[in-house]
Amino acid sequence: MTVNIELWATDGYMSTPDGNSIYIWGFSDAAGKKAQLPGPRIVVTQGDVVSITVNNILPEATSLLFPGQSGVLADTGTGPHLAQPQFDGSGNLVSLTDFADYPGNPDTNPASIKYTFTAGNPGTYLYESGTNPHKQVPMGLYGAIIVRPADYDPAIPTRKTAYGENTGTEFDREYLIVVSEIDPALHSAVEKGTEYKIREFKPRYWTMNGRCAPDTMFADGMGCLPNQPYGAMIMAEPGEKILIRYAGSGIENHPLHLHGNHTRIVAEDGRLLKNGATDLSYKRFTVLTGSGQTYDQIFTWSGLGYSPADPIPTTVPNLRNLGVGDAGWTLWSGSPYLGEKGDIPVGVTSFNGIGEYYFMLHSHEEMQITNWGEFPGGMMSMLAIFPAGTLGDTGIIE
Amino acid sequence: MTVNINLWAKTGSLSLPGAGTVPFWGFAGAAAGPAQLPGPLLEVPQGENVEISLTNDLTFGVSLVFPGQDFIPQPVKNPDGAFVSYNLETAPGGSLIYSLTASRPGIFLYESGTAPEKQIQMGLYGAMVVRPPGFDPGNPATWTAYGPGTGTEFDVEKILVISEVDTAIHQALASGDDPAAYNLDYFLINGRSFPDTLNPDDSGTQPYSGKITANSGQRVLLRIINAGFMNHNIRLQGIDIKVAAGDSRPLITPGLDKSYLKHTVTIGSGQSYDILFTAPAAGNYILYDRNLNCCVNGNNFPGGILTMVGII
Ligand SMILES: [Cu+2]
Numbered sequence: 054m055t056v057n058i059e060l061w062a063t064d065g066y067m068s069t070p071d072g073n074s075i076y077i078w079g080f081s082d083a084a085g086k087k088a089q090l091p092g093p094r095i096v097v098t099q100g101d102v103v104s105i106t107v108n109n110i111l112p113e114a115t116s117l118l119f120p121g122q123s124g125v126l127a128d129t130g131t132g133p134h135l136a137q138p139q140f141d142g143s144g145n146l147v148s149l150t151d152f153a154d155y156p157g158n159p160d161t162n163p164a165s166i167k168y169t170f171t172a173g174n175p176g177t178y179l180y181e182s183g184t185n186p187h188k189q190v191p192m193g194l195y196g197a198i199i200v201r202p203a204d205y206d207p208a209i210p211t212r213k214t215a216y217g218e219n220t221g222t223e224f225d226r227e228y229l230i231v232v233s234e235i236d237p238a239l240h241s242a243v244e245k246g247t248e249y250k251i252r253e254f255k256p257r258y259w260t261m262n263g264r265c266a267p268d269t270m271f272a273d274g275m276g277c278l279p280n281q282p283y284g285a286m287i288m289a290e291p292g293e294k295i296l297i298r299y300a301g302s303g304i305e306n307h308p309l310h311l312h313g314n315h316t317r318i319v320a321e322d323g324r325l326l327k328n329g330a331t332d333l334s335y336k337r338f339t340v341l342t343g344s345g346q347t348y349d350q351i352f353t354w355s356g357l358g359y360s361p362a363d364p365i366p367t368t369v370p371n372l373r374n375l376g377v378g379d380a381g382w383t384l385w386s387g388s389p390y391l392g393e394k395g396d397i398p399v400g401v402t403s404f405n406g407i408g409e410y411y412f413m414l415h416s417h418e419e420m421q422i423t424n425w426g427e428f429p430g431g432m433m434s435m436l437a438i439f440p441a442g443t444l445g446d447t448g449i450i451e
Numbered sequence: 452m453t454v455n456i457n458l459w460a461k462t463g464s465l466s467l468p469g470a471g472t473v474p475f476w477g478f479a480g481a482a483a484g485p486a487q488l489p490g491p492l493l494e495v496p497q498g499e500n501v502e503i504s505l506t507n508d509l510t511f512g513v514s515l516v517f518p519g520q521d522f523i524p525q526p527v528k529n530p531d532g533a534f535v536s537y538n539l540e541t542a543p544g545g546s547l548i549y550s551l552t553a554s555r556p557g558i559f560l561y562e563s564g565t566a567p568e569k570q571i572q573m574g575l576y577g578a579m580v581v582r583p584p585g586f587d588p589g590n591p592a593t594w595t596a597y598g599p600g601t602g603t604e605f606d607v608e609k610i611l612v613i614s615e616v617d618t619a620i621h622q623a624l625a626s627g628d629d630p631a632a633y634n635l636d637y638f639l640i641n642g643r644s645f646p647d648t649l650n651p652d653d654s655g656t657q658p659y660s661g662k663i664t665a666n667s668g669q670r671v672l673l674r675i676i677n678a679g680f681m682n683h684n685i686r687l688q689g690i691d692i693k694v695a696a697g698d699s700r701p702l703i704t705p706g707l708d709k710s711y712l713k714h715t716v717t718i719g720s721g722q723s724y725d726i727l728f729t730a731p732a733a734g735n736y737i738l739y740d741r742n743l744n745c746c747v748n749g750n751n752f753p754g755g756i757l758t759m760v761g762i763i
Contacts, residue, residue: 120714123689123731136689138735138759146646146753149688149737183688187743187752250750252636304742306682306717324691324712333711343717344684345741 055102058095062107062115062153062182062194063088065280067235069258069265071424075237076244077280078111079193089280090263091231091302092180092196096450099175099203099217106167109153115194116152117168118183120345121323125170127151129163136168149183175202175216176323177229177298177347187251191239193263195302197231199450200323207449215296215349216325221332224296224351226448228287232342232416232432233260233303237425256305259421259432261285266415266422266433285434287414288448289354290441291391295448297350301342308417310339311436316350323347339417354438356410360390372398384411384435392440410438454495454553456503460513460541460563460575461486462625463656465616467637468644469748473618474625475574476509477656485656488642489612489678490577492659493561495553497581503549503561505541512540513575515549516564518721519699520579522551524564537564556583556597557699558610558674558723569624574642576678578612581699596672596696596725602703602710603695603727605672607665611738613718613756614639614679615745635681638745638755645746645757661758663738665730671760675716676723683756684741686715687728690760696725715741736760 060080065087067075079088097103109115119125126133129151139148153166178198182189202217215222234256242249261269262283269285271278289295297316299309315336320326326333340348359365369389386405387395397403405411415422415433424430459479463486464472478490495501507513516524516538527536541547563575583598596603616637620630640648640661648661665671673692675685695710696702702709716724739746740756748754 118688120686120688123691125689135732135734138737146757149739185752187746190743251744251747251752252634252750254744304744306684321711322713322715326711328708328710331708333709341717343715343741345686345715346684346713346717 054098054100055104056097058103058105060092060105060107061086062109062111064111065089067193067263067281068268068278069424070268070430071427073237073425075235076240077193078189078243079280080196084108087280088193089282090193090260091233091283092194094196094229094283094450095180095198096201097172097198098201098205099172101172102169103172104167104169105180106165107153108165110156110164112155114148114152114154114184115182115189116148116150116166116184117180118150119168119170119178119180119198121174121176121178122170123173125168128167128169129153129165133169149186152184172200174323175200176320177300177349178323179300179302179345179347181302188239188243188249190302191234191236191304192243195231195233197229197298197300199229199298215351216320220325220327221334222296222319222325222349222351223294225293226289227296227298227450228285228448229283229298229300229450230261230285230434231263231300231302232307232309233263234258234305235260257425259307259416261432261434265424266430269434287434287436288439288444289436290439290444291354291356292441294351294353299340299342299348299350301344301346304344306344307342307421307432308339309342309414309432310417311414312412314352314354314412314436316340316352318348318350320349321346354436356391356438361393365389372396391438407440407443409440412436412438453500453502456493456501457506458490458503459484459506459508461508463487463574465574465642465656466647467616467618467748468647468754469751470618470637473616473621475621476570477574478577482506486574487656487658488574488639489614489659490561490575492577492610493579495579495581496586497553497556497583499553501551501553504546505549506546507541507543510543512536512542512565513570514538514540514564515561517551517559517561517579519557519559520551521554522549535565537567540565553581555699556581557696558676558725559699560676560678560721562678569630571678572617572620572680573624576612576614578610578676580610580674596674597701600703600705601695601701602708603672603701603725604670605727606669607663608672608674609663610659611640611661611673611675612642613675613677613683613685614642615681636749638740638747640756640758644748645754648758663758663760664763665760666763667730667733669730671728671730673726674723675718675726677718677720680720681742681745682717682719683745684715684717685756686739686741687760688714688737688739690714690728690731690736692716693727694724695727698722699725730762733762736762
């Protein structure tokens with residue numbers, strides 16, 4: 054199948070929970086729309102011929118690299134050719150790949166470019182700018198691609214997989230978390246057209262899907278976050294196979310861990326960790342999400358099965374001894390049992406819905422769970438385990 | 452049998468794009484030769500006893516350590532019991548022999564074990580490749596990284612030593628001052644920053660090219676070893692790479708293949724990866740650090756850890 058996708062490289066603003074509004078460059082999926090962070094998710098199927106056209110309305114040239122895809126062709130109107138690093142007449146490298154020029158540049162190329170490749174392998178991939186990438190990627194010109202295996206069929210459990218039938222990658226729900234950093238000084242310098250020194254790079258915000266905690270835990274498509282459409286909350290029911298796809302679009306490596314759970318890494322950079330019959334997948338508590346790399350993990354939360362009828366064989370601490378009061382709010386239900394709610398200390402607000410469990414998911418470089426120095430914030434979200442039969446079709450990426 | 456190698460520790464002068472010349476300390480392979488970055492590439496057959504005679508032309512003690520290799524370091528403490536060096540020092544003006552057994556094949560660092568936070572940053576490191584049994588430089592049919600049954604046959608081999616330079620620290624230490632605040636500003640492949648990485652081998656202080664050249668269809672072995680202090684995320688754009696060994700432990704052994712495919716590899720400080728690929732269609736493929744702040748010279752892109760794989 055041929056899939057045609059149009060992207061616009063443009064500008065916009067992102068919001069942070071501490072009230073900041075930060076200028077970004079990024080991709081949108083319609084003319085006239087603001088840039089979003091990260092760029093639009095692209096979901097295709099293995100074997101598809103994928104054509105992505107970038108329409109550039111930024112004040113400088115831009116481009117796309119597709120790490121993990123091979124044989125990418127570029128076409129600026131003169132016919133497709135192997136995408137290549139670009140040099141100027143004096144032999145200076147000007148772009149890591151063929152680019153779309155900025156509109157109105159009198160001497161050179163068109164302001165749009167079409168890249169075409171065959172999605173040869175299933176998996177999780179990034180797309181990102183290859184032009185002034187030290188500036189354009191941190192500014193927001195990146196997004197993620199999910200390639201479904203050729204035999205993918207969400208109606209058949211053995212074919213609802215990340216890497217194909219019989220690869221041990223069946224899942225019930227899936228989530229994609231793209232992590233990055235924000236140095237507001239870079240964004241402000243680009244907005245004002247002032248100088249920025251890359252050696253002074255100092256991030257103040259750390260993002261999951263372009264959002265800082267607690268906004269990471271909001272649903273997709275919140276009206277208050279118009280240019281950050283993707284939530285980063287993981288929700289599942291006991292016993293389900295949960296697929297989490299991490300993608301590191303920033304320039305730092307981030308040690309992400311999920312409290313109380315070990316995940317099994319089944320693929321890296323969109324390549325299944327399996328050689329013939331040899332299973333190379335491995336379990337981790339903390340996944341060091343390397344810059345520019347992707348990690349697909351599958352795990353199941355089963356719990357211990359206690360209920361009010363089969364109580365936990367220990368004394369549950371007294372309310373006064375639970376540290377839930379200081380912040381004035383909690384995600385705790387007031388009960389240790391899934392699907393049950395109980396008393397909450399006076400003056401504390403519980404945001405727990407129906408007795409679900411929460412497990413924190415965050416960067417273990419703890420300074421990264423702040424918003425400009427204020428904890429909590431930054432690269433932090435939650436895994437929420439809901440009672441069986443309550444989640445509906447949450448957690449399916451279209 | 453014993454392989455005898457002579458090294459000299461000396462001062463020298465690096466050329467970095469946009470920074471002019473920068474003083475450094477490095478190893479030379481001849482009494483009259485210049486200090487070079489990285490130090491001379493040492494090549495020895497597996498199983499040999501290696502004796503490296505180090506002559507110290509610097510004004511302070513230096514030493515050698517061989518991480519991952521079979522040697523017995525003799526740490527040095529001062530009379531108060533404070534730690535001074537990871538291994539016996541060669542005094543200024545003196546010389547000393549350091550021994551190791553090249554007991555397994557692979558790519559390794561040799562580096563100073565004395566004040567390494569200064570001396571390694573200043574350039575006292577190099578790479579040593581240990582050849583498996585049966586390796587005959589004159590017979591390409593015998594070329595493997597780890598010997599038969601390890602899936603590491605190759606037609607083209609390229610060693611890439613990754614590191615960093617803080618030019619302010621270099622200036623300060625070369626003048627005998629205390630180092631300034633640590634803020635790396637140059638990022639190197641084989642001692643060179645892009646675009647110098649693309650120049651061919653030469654006989655200067657940074658003699659090793661960072662460019663990889665192969666014919667379409669050839670089996671290419673990249674041996675990337677990180678002599679710097681940072682972790683680097685090395686990406687080969689547009690080519691599937693197979694990780695065949697980490698820290699010179701082959702991932703393929705008879706009956707078990709634990710190699711895996713990637714496009715970007717995080718190489719920790721002091722670590723190495725052996726990477727294999729089959730050269731694809733003719734063209735230029737970029738190899739660079741996905742930590743994009745390391746693709747600069749000072750504040751300017753492009754530079755740093757960036758080079759090309761030229762497929763003909
Ligand atoms: Cu934690």
